[in-house]
Amino acid sequence: MLSLLIGIPLLGAAVIGLIPERGNKQVHRTLALIFGLILLGLSLGLLLNFDPHLGSLQLTETVAWIPQLGLIYELGVDGLSLPLVVLNGLLMFIAIWASGQVERPRLYYSLLLMLAAAVAGAFLAQNLLLFFLFYEVELIPLYLLIAIWGGPRRTYAATKFLVYTALSGILLLIGFFGLSWLSDTNSFTYTVLQAHPLPLLQQSLLLIPILVGLAIKIPLVPFHTWLPDAHVEASTPISVLLAGLLLKLGTYGLLRFGLQLLPDAWEQAGPWLAGWAVVNVLYGSLNALVQQDMKKLVAYSSIAHMGYILLAAAAATPLSLVGSIFQMISHGLISALLFLLVGAVYTNTGTRDLKLLEGLLNPERGLPLIGSLMVLGVMASGGTPGMVGFIAEFVVFRGSFPMFPLQTLLCMIGTGLTAAYFLLMVNRAFFGRLSEVAIAMPRRRVGERLPAAVLAVLVVLLGLQPAWVTGWVEPTTAHLLHPPAIATAPVTAAEGPLSLL
Structure with missing residues (x-):
């Protein structure tokens, strides 16, 4: 069953890649939707x-697979990877x-499905080299998705992403071999x-x-x-995947x-990691407070919220670990x-500049x-009770406070700053008199807003019923924290075919 989560998107990418673009271009999007739904x-x-x-x-x-190199095809799922695999399928x-009509749809949708397979494989891999393989494979489609369908500076942004993340992979590989x-x-x-x-020194x-390799991927300051x-340069659907999924490879x-x-070693480094989390938050x-580009503001908000996950992971208490996974979701x-909402504003008005936008409500x-x-989304991000952001941050802070009280209190300042910069954004863009750039906006179809509406419903539902996530996470x-002391022999070439337990 786990192999299907990797194989189905790859099959979809192959099928879409075989269909020429001449004729009806909707066929590629329709096939991508079918395979995405599967x-x-x-x-x-x-x-x-x-x-x-x-x-x-x-x-x-x-x-x-290649046991002489230690590369074994080993997949498995637990409460740490299960929510992220489901998130991968949803997003x-x-x-x-949300992609709609794009140029070169055959290549575009093939790359999206290849990215889905690589991310699923990374979350399911139970072999370090297999994880590294999927971790590197996802770089290629994401680089192309930014470089081909991105903004004016897409080549620079895509190349910078590739260089940073390739360095991340090299550092991880060094650690894995060690x-x-x-x-x-x-x-x-x-x-x-x-x-x-x-021993502690070797650890x-x-x-x-x-840690540095993962810090680049998350990303943590100064990486x-x-x-x-x-x-800023990626298209809206790619930004959705980048923030919603790809950063989670690092926190995972x-x-x-x-x-x-x-x-x-993790226990010894805990105080330093908690301090790093404070800096990140x-x-x-x-930085989000001073941004004029709505998309860049949300990007810096993502950097800040990654610090909460690092704080919870550094504390390593049963409650904080539940909070770290919940915060990822x-x-x-x-x-x-x-x-998605920032992308909708840009599609309708042609700008994301807060100096030009006003009165969009x-x-x-x-x-x-x-x-x-948007008001609902920023309330959730700011930790308003009744929404998923509040539950996640509350569990993170409650679980981390016994271990790092000062660092937790400093990170809590971030929730106040989140409310401040999002309040400024909403006040500037959505309240007041309608700005000139928005007066001649075309009417959009309701179907184009459905993805955002679905996410908004989930944000509220999981805020009201967090046990739908925590129930799967707590045993893991x-x-x-307390793994059973069971030695497991490595798989050899003599072992038989695929076994499903």
């Missing part, structure tokens, strides 16, 4: 086959829906490496390249500079590689919603629905 259905199907009471890996698949379908070599297991399997813990040395450029890695495989928030939904000639959804967080 991917979403399979992702939701995991919930039916997953036992939420177990904290260990489930639905595992294992086959010897990919929404991104396809884990296998120093553990003397000749294996890259998570469970094997976890059963052979290293600390390996944590450095892994963040590629993100605002990429968001913090828990999977830092906490799970290097627990002693305050720096991102203060919360940020994925809210940031996707905000980027005008019920007759403005964008009242977009404005209403306990398992991450």
Whole structure:
């Protein structure tokens, strides 16, 4: 079943790539929607086959691929990866829906589905080299999606993204080889490496390249500079995927590689990581306050909110780890919603400049629905009770405070700053008299607003019923903190075909 989450998007990319663009260009989008819907259905199907009471890996698949190199095709899902796999299916379908008419649709939709397969594979991989393979594969379609369909400075932004993320992969690979070599297991399997813990000094040395590599991907200050450029130049659907999914590969890695495989070094580094989280939250928030481009403002907001995940991961308490995973889902939904709405404003008005926009909530000639959804989105991001952002941040702060009270209090300032910069954005763009650039706006079809409406509903539903996420997560967080002492032998070439447990 897990292999289908990788294979179906790849099959879709191949099918779309074989259909020429001459004739009806809608066929490529229709096929992409069909395969995206299948991917979403399979992702939701995991919930039916997953036992939420177990904290260990489930639905595992294992086959010897290149065992001489330690590369084993090993997939599995637990409460850490399950919500992110479902998020991948949801946001990919929404991104396809929101894409509409694009130039070169055959290449565009093929790249989107390739990206979906790579992200799903990274979240499901239970072998370090397999994770690295998917981690690198996702760079290619995302680079092309920015470089071909991006804004005026798309080449610069795409190249900067590629260089930064390639460096991230190199650092991760160094850490992964070090884990296998120093553990003397000749294996890259998570469970094997976890059963052979290293001394503190070796863990600390390996944590450095892994942490810096993940910090580039998240991104954390000072490795963040590629993100605002990429968001500003990327098209709206690509910004949705970049903020909602791709950044989560880094935060996922913090828990999977830092906490799970290097627990002693992670505990020693906890205070420093919490301080880093404070810098990230305050720096991102203060930069968001001075932005005039709505998209750049939301991009810096994403940088700030990544700091909450780092704080919770650094505290490493049962409650804070639940909060870190919940914050990943919360940020994925809210940031996707905000980027969709900013994209709708740009499509209708031709600008994202807050100096030029005003009065978009005008019920007759403005964008009242977009404005209403934007108010909901910024309230959720600011931590308004009853929405998913409040639950996520509350659990993060409540779980982190016993370990790092000062750092938690400083990070809480970020919630106030979030309310401040989003209030300024909404007040400038949506209230007051309708600006001249918005007077001649064309009327948009209701179907173009459906993706944002779906995300808005989820933001409220998960805020009112957080157990729909936490119920799947809690056993796994306990398992991450107190894993069973079971040694697992590496898979050899002699082992049989794919086994589904």
